Amino acid sequence: MSMVGGGAAWRNLRADRSVVDQRLKRETLRRVARFARPHRALISVFLVLTVVDASLVVVNPLLIRRIVDDGILKDDGRLVTLLAVAMAATSIVTAILAVLAGWLSSRIGEGLIFDLRTQVFARVQRQSLAFFTRTQTGALVSRLNNDVIGAQRAFTSALASTVSNAIAVVVVGITMLALSWQVTVMCLALFPILLVTSRYVSLRLAGLTRRQMDGNADMGNAMTERFNVGGAMLLKLFGRRGEEDALFADKAAVVRDLGIRISLVTRIFGAAMMLVPALATALVFGIGGHFAISGTLTVGTILALSTLLLRLIGPLQGLSNVRIDVMTALVSFERVFEVLDLPSLIEERPGAVVLPHEAGSLEFDRVAFTYPRAEEVSLASLETVARVESRDTGQVLTEVSFRAEPGEMVALVGPSGAGKTTVTNLVARLYDVESGAVRVGGHDVRDVTLQSLEDAVGYVTQDAHMFHDTIRANLLYARPGAPDDAVWDALEAAQIASLVRSLPDGLDTVVGDRGYRLSGGERQRLAIARLLLKAPGIVVLDEATAHLDSESEAAVQRALDAALEGRTSLVIAHRLSTVRDADRILVLEDGRIVQHGTHLELLAAGGLYADLYRTQFLPEAV
Numbered sequence: 001m002s003m004v005g006g007g008a009a010w011r012n013l014r015a016d017r018s019v020v021d022q023r024l025k026r027e028t029l030r031r032v033a034r035f036a037r038p039h040r041a042l043i044s045v046f047l048v049l050t051v052v053d054a055s056l057v058v059v060n061p062l063l064i065r066r067i068v069d070d071g072i073l074k075d076d077g078r079l080v081t082l083l084a085v086a087m088a089a090t091s092i093v094t095a096i097l098a099v100l101a102g103w104l105s106s107r108i109g110e111g112l113i114f115d116l117r118t119q120v121f122a123r124v125q126r127q128s129l130a131f132f133t134r135t136q137t138g139a140l141v142s143r144l145n146n147d148v149i150g151a152q153r154a155f156t157s158a159l160a161s162t163v164s165n166a167i168a169v170v171v172v173g174i175t176m177l178a179l180s181w182q183v184t185v186m187c188l189a190l191f192p193i194l195l196v197t198s199r200y201v202s203l204r205l206a207g208l209t210r211r212q213m214d215g216n217a218d219m220g221n222a223m224t225e226r227f228n229v230g231g232a233m234l235l236k237l238f239g240r241r242g243e244e245d246a247l248f249a250d251k252a253a254v255v256r257d258l259g260i261r262i263s264l265v266t267r268i269f270g271a272a273m274m275l276v277p278a279l280a281t282a283l284v285f286g287i288g289g290h291f292a293i294s295g296t297l298t299v300g301t302i303l304a305l306s307t308l309l310l311r312l313i314g315p316l317q318g319l320s321n322v323r324i325d326v327m328t329a330l331v332s333f334e335r336v337f338e339v340l341d342l343p344s345l346i347e348e349r350p351g352a353v354v355l356p357h358e359a360g361s362l363e364f365d366r367v368a369f370t371y372p373r374a375e376e377v378s379l380a381s382l383e384t385v386a387r388v389e390s391r392d393t394g395q396v397l398t399e400v401s402f403r404a405e406p407g408e409m410v411a412l413v414g415p416s417g418a419g420k421t422t423v424t425n426l427v428a429r430l431y432d433v434e435s436g437a438v439r440v441g442g443h444d445v446r447d448v449t450l451q452s453l454e455d456a457v458g459y460v461t462q463d464a465h466m467f468h469d470t471i472r473a474n475l476l477y478a479r480p481g482a483p484d485d486a487v488w489d490a491l492e493a494a495q496i497a498s499l500v501r502s503l504p505d506g507l508d509t510v511v512g513d514r515g516y517r518l519s520g521g522e523r524q525r526l527a528i529a530r531l532l533l534k535a536p537g538i539v540v541l542d543e544a545t546a547h548l549d550s551e552s553e554a555a556v557q558r559a560l561d562a563a564l565e566g567r568t569s570l571v572i573a574h575r576l577s578t579v580r581d582a583d584r585i586l587v588l589e590d591g592r593i594v595q596h597g598t599h600l601e602l603l604a605a606g607g608l609y610a611d612l613y614r615t616q617f618l619p620e621a622v
């Protein structure tokens with residue numbers, strides 16, 4: 001048992017036995033085989049090496065027997081030397097085989113992890129926005145990491161240990177029986193003790209380990225929630241240090257107590273692992289010794305038997321857990337497949353047409369919309385991840401119809417929660433309508449390719465996200481390969497060039513999470529520069545509500561003028577200048593358009609717009 005060490009046995013002990021009760025679908029096995037296909041040459045070589053290595057396990061005990069019986073006891077010095085050299089050679093070959101097999105196993109395993117990871121990433125990336133709003137992405141990522149690694153084990157540890165253990169048990173068992181069937185049978189009678197103990201321990205450990213993992217997760221969650229700026233601030237503002245200390249101590253105590261129990265159970269198992277072979281060895285020498293005295297066994301045979309015995313324990317114990325090992329790996333595969341099979345709410349229709357880049361008009365035709373519920377978008381098996389929420393948010397948009405001709409600006413106004421952001425989300429299919437249609441350039445957005453739609457529509461949101469990367473990389477995200485001239489032109493038009501020029505690293509300044517901290521206004525102007533590089537036909541814009549000082553306000557305004565110039569735009573308006581300039585204003589209330597018209601028309605008509613004007617737009621002007 002040189003290749004698969006005790007580590008596999010330990011992992012087995014901690015494995016969750018409930019997996020064995022799961023019914024395995026034939027389709028899963030077929031898909032697993034499909035995943036393994038590209039690696040089949042490596043897997044075959046690996047298996048051959050494993051078989052050779054497992055068979056070599058009996059060579060040295062047999063050499064010991066010869067060395068004692070024919071060499072030492074018969075005073076044959078030459079034979080002793082020869083056999084000792086043979087023993088050393090066997091050990092060296094075994095060591096080389098182990099290294100080779102380890103290398104192959106990691107190539108297979110890592111190759112498989114790579115295949116699974118890249119496919120899962122691609123699939124998750126193509127999920128609809130709803131999936132990300134409903135799923136705790138951090139938990140999904142760690143869960144998938146574990147499952148991908150669990151699945152990989154099917155091919156390395158599980159496969160290797162099963163083959164190698166089975167071969168070792170057969171070869172060692174036959175050799176022992178051939179040497180002395182009486183002694184072998186008596187020794188084997190002791191092994192059930194080992195198997196029963198290992199079963200008991202694994203049952204206990206599986207439960208305890210699961211609880212410990214839950215406890216650790218609980219503790220981790222408590223820390224991550226409180227050790228970020230938001231959580232830490234809440235804690236300070238409410239002066240809850242004492243209670244928080246006590247709560248955390250409770251969680252930590254659970255982990256401590258479980259740690260002690262796990263260690264105790266582990267030690268019981270360790271003691272049994274030591275005791276059984278020790279008792280069996282006593283039997284070999286006790287009974288074998290008597291046989292030797294009566295002349296039916298040689299001394300060398302007894303020594304060979306006792307050595308073989310020790311090499312039988314690991315494989316026997318490993319085989320008793322094969323089912324769990326294989327099933328655990330396959331269940332991991334199933335979980336990964338589940339993600340790979342997860343349909344996205346936003347899929348491209350077969351035969352979708354390419355939307356022309358300059359597609360100008362935008363039309364909402366009797367649009368109704370309800371946000372999807374958690375169970376519609378997240379994974380059932382990720383029940384701890386998907387926040388179960390049965391509450392239906394109800395219809396958010398009802399009968400929304402309007403049209404923006406090419407080059408027109410339509411402004412959306414309305415009280416908070418009226419559905420303004422929701423309307424903008426439907427333009428680039430971040431969500432799909434429930435009924436009615438959204439048309440861009442006369443095409444229903446569901447009939448065009450996602451790529452061409454995403455190219456035709458550009459967004460600038462209030463809190464424009466930047467990757468933790470350089471300004472250049474963030475801008476080129478909109479148009480890979482754009483020359484520096486184009487980047488600077490966009491920065492100029494977005495009124496942010498002088499700031500970038502003043503930074504020591506210029507375009508190579510790192511922004512985004514933990515990068516150079518941009519102010520709200522700067523961030524929005526950078527986002528506008530990104531949009532200008534992309535140069536979409538339609539622009540969706542959520543104006544910043546945060547109060548900018550008059551200088552950056554003017555800069556943002558000039559940047560916006562550049563961004564909207566000659567483009568069809570849908571703007572969530574927060575500024576008086578925007579509503580004044582808009583070709584049409586839509587007043588939303590509770591998901592319905594209650595008024596529409598130009599600024600002057602609406603003011604004259606009175607009603608909600610006139611109220612909003614007085615409370616929202618007018619104070620800004622004074």
Ligand SMILES: Nc1ncnc2c1ncn2[C@@H]1O[C@H](COP(=O)(O)OP(=O)(O)OP(=O)(O)O)[C@@H](O)[C@H]1O
Nearest residue numbers: 133371393396414415416417418419420421422423
């Ligand atoms: N991801 C979501 N899932 C479920 N409901 C949502 C989601 N996003 C928004 N809602 C709900 O939809 C309604 C409209 O929200 P929306 O964000 O479109 O309003 P808004 O007019 O943009 O408001 P504000 O001016 O405050 O940003 C709200 O009642 C809100 O609770």
